[in-house]
Amino acid sequence: NAGVTQTPKFRVLKTGQSMTLLCAQDMNHEYMYWYRQDPGMGLRLIHYSVGEGTTAKGEVPDGYNVSRLKKQNFLLGLESAAPSQTSVYFCASRTHQRGPYNEQFFGPGTRLTVL
Amino acid sequence: DAKTTQPTSMDCAEGRAANLPCNHSTISGNEYVYWYRQIHSQGPQYIIHGLKNNETNEMASLIITEDRKSSTLILPHATLRDTAVYYCIVRVYNTGNQFYFGTGTSLTVIP
Numbered sequence: 001n002a003g004v005t006q007t008p009k010f011r012v013l014k015t016g017q018s019m020t021l022l023c024a025q026d027m028n029h030e031y032m033y034w035y036r037q038d039p040g041m042g043l044r045l046i047h048y049s050v051g052e053g054t055t056a057k058g059e060v061p062d063g064y065n066v067s068r069l070k071k072q073n074f075l076l077g078l079e080s081a082a083p084s085q086t087s088v089y090f091c092a093s094r095t096h097q098r099g100p101y102n103e104q105f106f107g108p109g110t111r112l113t114v115l
Numbered sequence: 116d117a118k119t120t121q122p123t124s125m126d127c128a129e130g131r132a133a134n135l136p137c138n139h140s141t142i143s144g145n146e147y148v149y150w151y152r153q154i155h156s157q158g159p160q161y162i163i164h165g166l167k168n169n170e171t172n173e174m175a176s177l178i179i180t181e182d183r184k185s186s187t188l189i190l191p192h193a194t195l196r197d198t199a200v201y202y203c204i205v206r207v208y209n210t211g212n213q214f215y216f217g218t219g220t221s222l223t224v225i226p
Contacts, residue, residue: 004158035216040218041218042200042202042216042217042218042219043159043214043216044216045214045215059215088156090158090159092158092159103161104151104159104161104214105161106157106158106159106160107158108157108158109156109157109158
């Protein structure tokens with residue numbers, strides 16, 4: 001049981017390049033999230049998904065697109081990378097089931113630098 | 116979701132209790148208090164959550180005031196591995212939307 005994994009761990013892009021970050025979870029969770037974390041700041045939600053085939057905007061969605069074609073995967077795309085998107089990106093997932101826990105499980109992060 | 120206010124940083128001696136406060140004066144009746152922590156460069160980790168009763172688990176205790184406008188996370192015997200940023204979050208239970216992470220409290224456990 002790997003939990004939440006993210007690919008790649010590190011990436012350097014040039015301004016204007018595109019890339020896709022992959023998040024995968026093997027816990028059969030319905031909800032998945034993409035956050036970004038800038039130095040000295042807390043996490044800010046980019047996009048999230050409450051189920052396969054559905055996505056929604058979070059706090060800072062501009063410049064990003066997402067897709068949830070399979071329940072276990074949540075993709076974050078940058079169509080034209082900008083230096084302002086230099087950040088650490090975290091993916092998270094959690095169950096939709098009611099119960100004592102509402103815990104989000106986080107991946108290890110992807111460190112992205114845009115030059 | 117209600118906003119929270121936490122001190123920017125705190126120190127605690129190893130082996131002593133670490134008490135991390137959080138103010139959430141605009142919390143509404145159906146909002147829970149959650150605590151997460153983030154050890155350097157890692158993804159955040161869930162610690163505990165509660166509604167109005169005090170809660171305890173193997174990691175920590177959560178004390179919520181009677182008016183629910185503030186809470187305190189207690190790490191009973193802090194170790195060096197507890198050095199991390201601690202986030203207090205309030206939100207409605209079991210909804211799909213976001214957790215709002217503030218800047219948290221940077222706790223340093225001193226040997």
